[in-house]
Amino acid sequence: MEIDNLQSSPFTETPQGFATIETYSIVFGRSNEPEFGIVIGRLGEIDDSEATRFIANLPNDTTLLADMTQTECVNTQGSVRQQDHKKFLPA
Numbered sequence: 001m002e003i004d005n006l007q008s009s010p011f012t013e014t015p016q017g018f019a020t021i022e023t024y025s026i027v028f029g030r031s032n033e034p035e036f037g038i039v040i041g042r043l044g045e046i047d048d049s050e051a052t053r054f055i056a057n058l059p060n061d062t063t064l065l066a067d068m069t070q071t072e073c074v075n076t077q078g079s080v081r082q083q084d085h086k087k088f089l090p091a
Contacts, residue, residue, distance in 0.1 A: 009042070009049070009050075009051070009052070009053045010050070010051075010052045010053065011052065011053045011054065012043070012052050012053075012054050013054075014082065015041075015043055015052070015054035015056065015080045015081075015082075015087055016080065016081055016082065017043055017079060017080065017081075018043065018044060018077070018078075018079055019041045019042065019043050019044070019054070019056075019077070019078060019079060019080040020041055020042050020044070020045060020046040020051075020075060020076070020077050020078075021039050021040075021041045021046075021073055021074055021075065021076045021077075021078075022039075022040050022041050022042055022046055022053070022074065023039075023040050023074060024037060024038060024039045024040070024058070024068065024073060024074070025037065025038050026058075026065050026068055026069050033062060033066075034062055034065035034066050034068075034069065035065075036057060036058065036060065036065070037057070037058030037064075037065050037068060038055065038056070038057060038058070039055070039056045039057075039058060040053065040054070040055055041053070041054055041056065041080065042054075043080070046075055054080060054087065055087070056080050056087035056088060057087060057088055058088065059088050
């Protein structure tokens with residue numbers, strides 16, 4: 001089976017509600033401190049192949065971002081919401 005033949009997951013630009021982190025990245029600045037984070041997640045349970053995917057920013061919290069570099073957060077559950085046209089997934 002070719003990857004091009006696989007059905008893609010639904011995606012939303014306006015996620016809201018219970019969510020699970022599928023993958024994430026923490027970006028560091030020149031001062032070697034975490035500056036921001038990005039999450040790719042699913043609304044609902046991660047093993048639900050019908051669950052809608054989303055991309056969101058993490059809160060601008062250097063402690064949270066630093067903690068996420070020390071602890072594996074894939075499969076972490078939380079909630080995603082819109083605020084000032086940005087999406088956040090609070091841990």
